[in-house]
Amino acid sequence: MEAIQLKNVSKTYATGEVQTTALSNISLSIDPGEFTTMVGPSGSGKTTLLQLMGCLDRPDSGSVWINGQDVTKLKANQRADLRRKYIGFVFQFFALVPVLNAYENVELPLLLNGVAPKERKERAMHLLDAVGLSNRAKHRPDQMSGGEQQRVAIARALAPEPLLVLADEPTANLDTANGEQAMEIMQRLNQETGTAFVFATHDPRVMAYARRIVTLQDGAIVDNGVGIREIA
DSSP: SSSSEEEEEEEEEETTTTEEEEEEEEEEEOOOOOOEEEEETSSSSSSHHHHHHHHHHSEEEEEEEEEEGGGSSHHHHHHHHHHHHHEEEEOOTTTOOTTTOOOHHHHHHHHHHHHHHHHHHHHHHHHHHHTGGGTTOOOGGSOHHHHHHHHOOOOHHHHOOOOOEESTTTTTTHHHHHHHHOOOOHHHHHHHHOOOEEEOOHHHHHHOOOOEEEEEEEEEEEEEEESOOOOO
């Protein structure tokens, strides 16, 4: 079963009387364990597609299937429950909770999912160790570098053991060394956990790690990238 599947998805936004087609008849499947990058010029539909995959928005037509369920038929609270259980997010600006320390940020999705305290602690500390930050567990975001914050965000995204992690320009605010480190960590965790990763990016550093590159242009997929890359 696919981690996520989009079938004939379209999305249009209205600005006043102007209608803008963000996505047109998109069909795309992401299998468990994929490490896929979506590329294309600004306005090609990458971010909209990521939002639909993350149940942050709904298509005007078509369907989005996650873990065998058509999420477009769910109510908002049901989509939120599914998102919390099956999808992790890594954002360009890290989006950590500023008043929480690194451990608490990673623990937060586990609290929301009702995970027992002992398991929360074990899982959060294991992930902080996996991203090389167990010694920074008690530091708040304003006490960490950008690279460290993004590594905490990666650990948080993986805390609920999701089917899918969606990453929107995850290296855009990182220097070369920290960007490479973040990608190496995500690649390693993808291989260790079997969680699928999907990136939206302009960054050649991200593209270099991808095992599949999906190319969008004017709201349509012009190359679905199947079978084009094998990276050790």
